[in-house]
Amino acid sequence: MFNSLKTTLITGGAGFIGSSLIDQLLEENPHYAIINLDNFDTFYSKEIKQANIRHHLNYPNYQLLTIDINDAVAMNEAFKEIDIDCIVHLAAKAGVRPSIQDPQSYFQTNVMGTLNLLELAKQKKIKKFVFASSSSVYGKNPNVPWRESDLDLEPISPYAASKIAAEKVCQTYAHLYGLDITALRFFTVYGPKQRPDLAIHKFFKLAMNNQPIPFFGDGSTRRDYTYVADIVQGIKGAMNFKNNGFEVFNLGNHQTVSLKELVDAIGNVLGKEILLDKQPKQAGDVDQTYADIDKAMSKLGYSPKTKLIDGLSLFIKYIITKK
Numbered sequence: 001m002f003n004s005l006k007t008t009l010i011t012g013g014a015g016f017i018g019s020s021l022i023d024q025l026l027e028e029n030p031h032y033a034i035i036n037l038d039n040f041d042t043f044y045s046k047e048i049k050q051a052n053i054r055h056h057l058n059y060p061n062y063q064l065l066t067i068d069i070n071d072a073v074a075m076n077e078a079f080k081e082i083d084i085d086c087i088v089h090l091a092a093k094a095g096v097r098p099s100i101q102d103p104q105s106y107f108q109t110n111v112m113g114t115l116n117l118l119e120l121a122k123q124k125k126i127k128k129f130v131f132a133s134s135s136s137v138y139g140k141n142p143n144v145p146w147r148e149s150d151l152d153l154e155p156i157s158p159y160a161a162s163k164i165a166a167e168k169v170c171q172t173y174a175h176l177y178g179l180d181i182t183a184l185r186f187f188t189v190y191g192p193k194q195r196p197d198l199a200i201h202k203f204f205k206l207a208m209n210n211q212p213i214p215f216f217g218d219g220s221t222r223r224d225y226t227y228v229a230d231i232v233q234g235i236k237g238a239m240n241f242k243n244n245g246f247e248v249f250n251l252g253n254h255q256t257v258s259l260k261e262l263v264d265a266i267g268n269v270l271g272k273e274i275l276l277d278k279q280p281k282q283a284g285d286v287d288q289t290y291a292d293i294d295k296a297m298s299k300l301g302y303s304p305k306t307k308l309i310d311g312l313s314l315f316i317k318y319i320i321t322k323k
């Protein structure tokens with residue numbers, strides 16, 4: 001399927017979504033040529049990221065470059081002699097709440113780092129650029145399910161604002177230099193290798209140790225949880241999508257689940273009562289996320305298949321086997 005693409009550069013390929021994408025690409029074609037560019041950012045443990053990619057290092061055409069996307073000089077030097085056909089740009093400072101404490105570094109990496117990659121794409125005339133955006137760009141917009149055509153973006157965290165800014169830089173480069181750029185707005189991704197800071201991972205770990213889970217607000221906030229294999233399928237659709245311009249897609253599950261329902265589902269999967277540590281609603285957290293996915297289904301062939309209860313069961317299997 002991807003044989004027409006010679007070499008794909010994946011930034012952030014040691015992280016949760018990036019390493020899951022690489023797992024899938026290498027499983028489909030062990031000779032797939034992949035360059036993973038990742039600086040093993042300290043947001044969470046380097047050891048987790050090394051474990052995510054250890055098996056990739058055995059593949060003949062896989063290469064790891066430990067470079068910071070903020071270092072344009074190092075990137076230009078690294079790619080001087082290498083032709084790249086496609087960039088999947090996933091590297092970012094992720095996490096909504098920490099962005100409130102450190103907005104500068106979020107803007108530096110998520111906006112300026114993206115600009116550096118777009119410059120690389122321009123100089124090297126790269127055929128396809130896929131950018132990881134986020135559902136958080138919709139922010140407080142009350143008109144759910146959210147559609148890509150809705151221009152009412154109301155971010156409530158520096159992270160969300162940095163993703164809007166980066167989308168706009170992508171749009172500008174598509175216009176000025178004729179690049180083919182697809183931005184994907186991921187909706188709360190979960191599954192094996194999920195980042196340890198994200199709710200589902202944190203909740204399972206605490207509940208398994210009979211500790212209370214932090215329960216913010218009254219449990220009515222809602223999220224459109226999307227299983228990582230479904231996101232990977234959507235990214236692959238975007239890699240093959242030919243557009244010659246800039247286009248945005250939601251990649252969600254089109255199912256919205258309250259915090260209370262999530263906690264009940266985790267209790268069911270673990271077969272135990274979950275203890276709650278009730279806390280006030282957190283700054284930066286939106287009330288609800290809910291994706292309209294018609295556009296991705298019709299243009300990218302995206303078709304999320306994993307029900308929350310099945311995805312949670314797969315996640316717990318992963319946690320248990322990793323122990």
Ligand SMILES: NC(=O)c1ccc[n+]([C@@H]2O[C@H](COP(=O)([O-])OP(=O)(O)OC[C@H]3O[C@@H](n4cnc5c(N)ncnc54)[C@H](O)[C@@H]3O)[C@@H](O)[C@H]2O)c1
Binds near residue numbers: 013091
């Ligand atoms: N996980 C989600 O639910 C979710 C939702 C919406 C959007 N996203 C976006 O998807 C992308 C991947 O998210 P993830 O959950 O896999 O996060 P992750 O933190 O697991 O992966 C990001 C990777 O980028 C790398 N990185 C960070 N800064 C870098 C830099 N300056 N130079 C090079 N590499 C750098 C990190 O080391 C990490 O391996 C991110 O852009 C994130 O904002 C994720």
